[in-house]
Amino acid sequence: MHSILKTSFVALIAAGVATSASAEAHSTLSGTLRISSDMSNPAPRAVMEGMAAEFDEMHPDLEVELTIVDREAWKTQIRNALGANPPDVVNWYAANRMGPYVDAGLFADVTDLWEEEQFEGLASTKGAMTIDDKQWGVPYTYYQWGVYYRADIYEELGLSEPETWEEELANCQTLLDNDIKCYTIGTKFLWTAGGWFDYLNSRTHGYDFHMALARGEVEWTDDRVRETFANWRELIDMGAFIDDHQNYSWQEALPFFQNGEAAAYLMGNFAVAAFREGGLTDEQLDFYQFPKINPDVDYAEDAPTDTFHIASGAENMDAAREFLRYVTSPEVQTRINGGDALGQLPVNANAEIGDDKFLEQGFEMLSSNAEGGIMQFFDRDFPAEMASVGMEGLQEFMVFPDNLDDILNRLEDARQRIYE
Amino acid sequence: MSVSPAVPTTHARQPNRGWYRRNEIALTPWLFLILPVAFFLTYVVVPIGQSFWISFHQWDGLGEATWVGMDNYNRLLGLGDQNIDRKFETSFWNNIRWLVLYLLAIPMGLFIALFLNQTVTGIRLYKSLFFFPFVISQVVVGLVFSWFYLPNVGLFEIITGFFGLEIRGGVLGNPDTATYGIIAAGLWPQTAYCMILYLTGLNAVDSEQVEAARLDGAKGWRMLWFVIIPQLKPATFIAFVVTIIGALRSFDLISIMTNGGPFGSTRVLSFYMFEESLSEFGFRMGYGAAIAVVLFFIMLGFIVYFLWSMWQDEKGAR
Numbered sequence: 001m002h003s004i005l006k007t008s009f010v011a012l013i014a015a016g017v018a019t020s021a022s023a024e025a026h027s028t029l030s031g032t033l034r035i036s037s038d039m040s041n042p043a044p045r046a047v048m049e050g051m052a053a054e055f056d057e058m059h060p061d062l063e064v065e066l067t068i069v070d071r072e073a074w075k076t077q078i079r080n081a082l083g084a085n086p087p088d089v090v091n092w093y094a095a096n097r098m099g100p101y102v103d104a105g106l107f108a109d110v111t112d113l114w115e116e117e118q119f120e121g122l123a124s125t126k127g128a129m130t131i132d133d134k135q136w137g138v139p140y141t142y143y144q145w146g147v148y149y150r151a152d153i154y155e156e157l158g159l160s161e162p163e164t165w166e167e168e169l170a171n172c173q174t175l176l177d178n179d180i181k182c183y184t185i186g187t188k189f190l191w192t193a194g195g196w197f198d199y200l201n202s203r204t205h206g207y208d209f210h211m212a213l214a215r216g217e218v219e220w221t222d223d224r225v226r227e228t229f230a231n232w233r234e235l236i237d238m239g240a241f242i243d244d245h246q247n248y249s250w251q252e253a254l255p256f257f258q259n260g261e262a263a264a265y266l267m268g269n270f271a272v273a274a275f276r277e278g279g280l281t282d283e284q285l286d287f288y289q290f291p292k293i294n295p296d297v298d299y300a301e302d303a304p305t306d307t308f309h310i311a312s313g314a315e316n317m318d319a320a321r322e323f324l325r326y327v328t329s330p331e332v333q334t335r336i337n338g339g340d341a342l343g344q345l346p347v348n349a350n351a352e353i354g355d356d357k358f359l360e361q362g363f364e365m366l367s368s369n370a371e372g373g374i375m376q377f378f379d380r381d382f383p384a385e386m387a388s389v390g391m392e393g394l395q396e397f398m399v400f401p402d403n404l405d406d407i408l409n410r411l412e413d414a415r416q417r418i419y420e
Numbered sequence: 421m422s423v424s425p426a427v428p429t430t431h432a433r434q435p436n437r438g439w440y441r442r443n444e445i446a447l448t449p450w451l452f453l454i455l456p457v458a459f460f461l462t463y464v465v466v467p468i469g470q471s472f473w474i475s476f477h478q479w480d481g482l483g484e485a486t487w488v489g490m491d492n493y494n495r496l497l498g499l500g501d502q503n504i505d506r507k508f509e510t511s512f513w514n515n516i517r518w519l520v521l522y523l524l525a526i527p528m529g530l531f532i533a534l535f536l537n538q539t540v541t542g543i544r545l546y547k548s549l550f551f552f553p554f555v556i557s558q559v560v561v562g563l564v565f566s567w568f569y570l571p572n573v574g575l576f577e578i579i580t581g582f583f584g585l586e587i588r589g590g591v592l593g594n595p596d597t598a599t600y601g602i603i604a605a606g607l608w609p610q611t612a613y614c615m616i617l618y619l620t621g622l623n624a625v626d627s628e629q630v631e632a633a634r635l636d637g638a639k640g641w642r643m644l645w646f647v648i649i650p651q652l653k654p655a656t657f658i659a660f661v662v663t664i665i666g667a668l669r670s671f672d673l674i675s676i677m678t679n680g681g682p683f684g685s686t687r688v689l690s691f692y693m694f695e696e697s698l699s700e701f702g703f704r705m706g707y708g709a710a711i712a713v714v715l716f717f718i719m720l721g722f723i724v725y726f727l728w729s730m731w732q733d734e735k736g737a738r
Contacts, residue, residue: 395683
């Protein structure tokens with residue numbers, strides 16, 4: 001009896017809160033909310049259109065105008081979009097990638113939003129949204145990186161998920177003895193090599209060292225950086241990576257994995273959809289966290305975060321802020337990140353994870369096994385120019401490891417110029 | 421008191437003409453030119469000036485531009501105590517490679533044109549097949565060639581493998597061969613272009629001169645060199661102009677086939693300029709503008725030469 005009363009009471013209050021909240025919203029939100037989104041791939045596009053339609057329905061006086069721009073094109077178009085007559089809400093990326101827009105005053109400061117109760121659930125990504133102790137947007141999704149491997153091949157050869165660098169090298173040697181490459185990779189567009197460096201560097205010297213390097217506080221010619229490359233070189237000299245990877249995009253490197261010519265792929269979780277489309281079943285696929293190299297160093301993980309921001313020139317600030325609240329709420333987070341939608345990780349800790357073994361493993365890994373910290377990925381943590389020079393050097397190193405001195409000197413020259 | 425003679429005035433009555441009427445001949449050309457000149461100024465001359473201006477600044481395209489004087493040029497060209505920008509050096513030499521090797525399209529186009537300049541059944545079809553690569557988009561050409569060059573599975577690798585040749589990393593994956601691979605891809609449509617220019621040129625060859633030369637016993641190479649080619653001079657000039665311009669504009673093939681890689685070894689100046697100023701990791705407008713200015717002067721050299729030789733031609737014709 002008591003419990004029934006209590007629950008119905010809670011339900012009543014909840015309903016009351018909900019109605020009053022929506023009533024309040026109804027009374028205040030009007031006009032047009034203009035959203036420019038880069039969620040142009042089929043699944044994200046459906047999600048974004050669904051959110052816009054629902055938000056429009058929730059607020060009868062408000063009209064939501066959604067423009068979806070091609071994801072790659074948006075990376076350069078956002079500048080023009082934010083210039084004159086900007087939309088109210090835009091998509092972008094966390095960390096250093098939002099730096100230029102924050103510096104130019106094009107993103108609105110949303111620090112007060114983050115002080116609201118609902119945003120406590122977003123604590124894990126707060127750091128990535130912070131520049132100068134203020135928050136400049138909200139995340140809506142993120143995904144883990146890690147090693148996706150062919151469980152069937154590992155089983156056949158009697159291998160298990162490696163936890164240390166020695167196990168990793170031993171596994172790799174067994175694979176190579178059986179004429180299977182350890183890793184597939186396509187470095188034509190460079191960034192895939194950035195993922196390898198993120199992991200090798202943070203596993204060798206830790207998150208703090210990696211971020212210090214990203215902030216330009218460590219010289220590229222430093223011996224510690226060389227140690228990272230020495231570890232990488234062990235794999236390269238074994239022939240662990242597929243040949244001629246500089247010719248392939250990450251998609252073009254997939255067939256090696258599908259055909260069993262390479263046993264594993266260091267990638268973001270978005271690759272799972274491609275693996276499945278390529279005909280691999282969940283029994284053939286599995287995932288492990290990048291192994292420890294230096295046992296004294298905590299795990300740090302790449303988990304790039306995609307975000308929403310309010311343009312500082314937004315005309316409908318209230319509606320834009322309400323939309324940010326809506327996007328980050330646990331219910332919406334659960335829904336849009338589910339396996340049938342984005343298939344990624346919700347940013348709100350109170351949201352539920354989609355029913356998918358990779359999402360579950362990824363969430364588990366990021367929430368309990370990434371004490372070192374969360375990296376946003378090489379091209380988002382490092383300033384743009386450093387990232388482009390750096391990734392080119394990483395690709396060259398993977399093909400011609402003997403050029404290391406020259407590469408590091410070049411990167412060091414660039415560092416001294418870029419961060420001055 | 422003077423008496424005016426009773427004779428009619430001998431002056432023709434001055435017609436009452438307006439200022440425009442009086443200056444019509446001098447003015448009309450300028451009137452016709454106003455619109456094109458205005459467009460040319462707005463879309464060509466002023467932007468060139470702006471590029472020069474931006475190249476003296478450091479600017480991310482969003483905030484305020486900071487005046488840095490010659491800094492961008494010092495870094496780019498290695499003036500003063502700085503080392504020359506290695507990316508610039510690579511790009512510059514690649515541009516030279518493009519300029520020199522792209523000219524191969526002219527003799528190749530000439531020989532295909534000579535070969536096709538005959539009356540056989542269906543020659544129009546053959547001609548259009550040869551012209552085909554110029555009609556399809558450069559992007560398609562780039563894609564076709566990058567598949568052709570793919571390591572292991574590409575046709576090129578199979579052919580060279582047959583002769584025991586192996587290019588490490590594939591043609592486009594090897595920094596020593598990648599640029600040549602792209603130039604070869606570019607030569608395919610460019611040759612077709614030159615061929616068409618020569619085919620039309622060959623139509624205008626004076627058959628009487630050819631007859632006369634035959635009577636004098638000229639044939640084969642001597643006929644080609646002393647009789648045909650001199651008559652093709654206008655076509656050669658145009659082919660030269662479009663080929664040089666094509667070489668300097670070689671952007672799309674590079675972007676499609678290697679994206680400047682491997683490790684930046686296939687960059688040319690126009691691609692480097694785009695990368696610095698407008699690509700995903702770019703937006704260093706000042707530096708990009710400095711590259712644009714250097715490229716502008718290289719082009720200007722050729723343009724001045726072209727204009728000068730056209731002017732010489734016209735003077736001769738007058």
